[in-house]
Amino acid sequence: MRWLKSLCVAFFALVSVASASAAAIQASYTSLGGNAWSAAFTVTNNGDAAPISEFTVFFSEALFSNLSLGGSPSTWDSIIIQPDTGIPAAGYLDALELDSNDALGLGASQGGFVVSFDFLGQGAPGVLPFDIVDPNNNFALVSSGRTTSVFTNPGTVPEPNGLALALLAIFAAGAKRGALRFQWIRCNVLAKQTRGA
Known part of the structure; x- marks a missing residue:
């Protein structure tokens, strides 16, 4: 009987964790050579009936520098804040839908958010933390999560002479x-x- 109770607790914990994020954000990385990278973000409302009209993706001050906004959909107001090792504080991309009627409803996606940066870590960049906030409710936190990563050109294979x-x-x-x-x-x-x- 005790194992059944433990199983039920584990199931409800798993369900609550799985439903904790109302969004998925995919980061599609492209190497620009050396330690320079570009990330194209696509945000999807995959778990909440409330529309998504603002999100923030964070870049650790220990791993990223020289953030630059390379693209943003015309109906979104996007801003880049640089990481600061002196405070310390992570940098971030914050994007706000300008017209609440165009917010992302359940199942809707929006891409076109592009950030270029220098990656200070080893290898390639990985997952990034993000927040979904409600700008109509004092920027209340709706959900948090981590991006998924895709690499568009993991490297070139040299051709023989x-x-x-x-x-x-x-x-x-x-x-x-x-x-x-x-x-x-x-x-x-x-x-x-x-x-x-």
């Missing part, structure tokens, strides 16, 4: 010809030995 490919083809043809010649000689030697015996 044309001369190297040509030399490789010549070498392969020569090796095959040598192998065939060796096999022909071996067959002739075996044939002579068989006839002579």
